[in-house]
C-alpha cells in the first residue's frame with residue numbers, strides 16, 4: 001500500500017500519510033445498489049440466483065442484513081416455486 005500523494009510506503013493501519021498527510025483510501029469492500037436490487041428481484045423470481053447474490057451480500061459488511069433477508073426470501077421462494085412446479089399449489 002503506497003500513498004497517492006507522495007508514493008511513500010504506508011503502514012497497513014495508517015489513516016493518513018505520515019509524510020504528506022494525504023488521507024489513505026482503502027479499496028472499498030462494498031456491493032453496488034444495482035446488485036442489491038437485482039438480488040431482491042431474483043430472490044422472488046429466480047431464487048437460486050437470488051441466493052447466490054444473497055451470499056455475496058452477506059460477505060459485505062454494509063449489506064449483511066439485506067443479504068440475510070435475500071437468503072431467507074430465496075429459500076422460501078425456492079420452496080414455493082418447486083411446489084408450484086409440482087402442481088401442489
Ligand SMILES: [Zn+2]
Nearest residue numbers: 003006017020
Ligand atoms: Zn504521502
